[in-house]
Amino acid sequence: MAAKKPASQRAIPTLMVHGFHGGPESFDPLIYQAKRTAGAQRVLVAEVGGGMAPTLIGHWPIGVKRPIIQVVFRDNHANWTTDAQWLNELLQVLKDRYGIQQYNAVGHSRGCLALVIANEHHPALRLKRLALVAGTYDSALFREDRIHENYFLRTGQPAIVHPEYQEIVAGAHNFPKHLPMLLIAGDLDNGSDSDGVVTLVSTTSLKFALNERHDHIKQIIVHGRDAEHSA
DSSP: OOOOOOGGGSOOOEEEEOOTTOOTTTTHHHHHHHHHHHOOEEEEEEEEETTEEEEEEEOOOTTOSSEEEEEEESSTTOOHHHHHHHHHHHHHHHHHHHOOOEEEEEEETHHHHHHHHHTTSOOSSEEEEEEEESOOBTBOTTTTOOTTTOOBOTTSSBSSOOHHHHHHHHHGGGSOTTOOEEEEEEEOSSSSSBSSSSBHHHHTOHHHHTTOOSTTEEEEEEESGGGOTTO
16 A cells, blocks of 8 residues: 555545446546646546455556546446445545545536435545536436426425435435535436436436535536437
């Protein structure tokens, strides 16, 4: 194991967490864009889960200003609670090995759900900023949801509450308060009110689940063909 480095010697990393059926190539376009426009650098690929301890592949030089750590689930069909546990195992390893105290994160689809639930269970590192794309917070169309079946009540809560949403609500009191968040949803504008995989009701339901209605959360809905779930 590499010697522990003081937190001040390393920039805050951004973890990128893929979703159900995702894998090593899931974030390649975004990582390329971050490298081209912001000078970011993928320093590590972290393989987690599958009954094994997290494995870190790569080298993280201290001088990298915008380090990216790409998270890959060895079992990309696990449920959200298991994914969250694996993420928290990884955060502990990163803290022990590199001495960092904070991280940023980007999640997609089921990866959004895993990040939210992981941060409701006292993770080893403090989350500083969070961007979530097409999160399946209240199920997905390939699971229990159906097009135009769910809707928001006057309170802001979804009329149909699925198990993952119940889990978020149950742990919301532990989620970091006043966390800067960017929530991105998609609408294909084809009458489905969805991005083809997750409905707008599901992917815009997180703020109510976390009981957050403050200006530190920005929510964007992307429209048209570019709003497709895996685009």
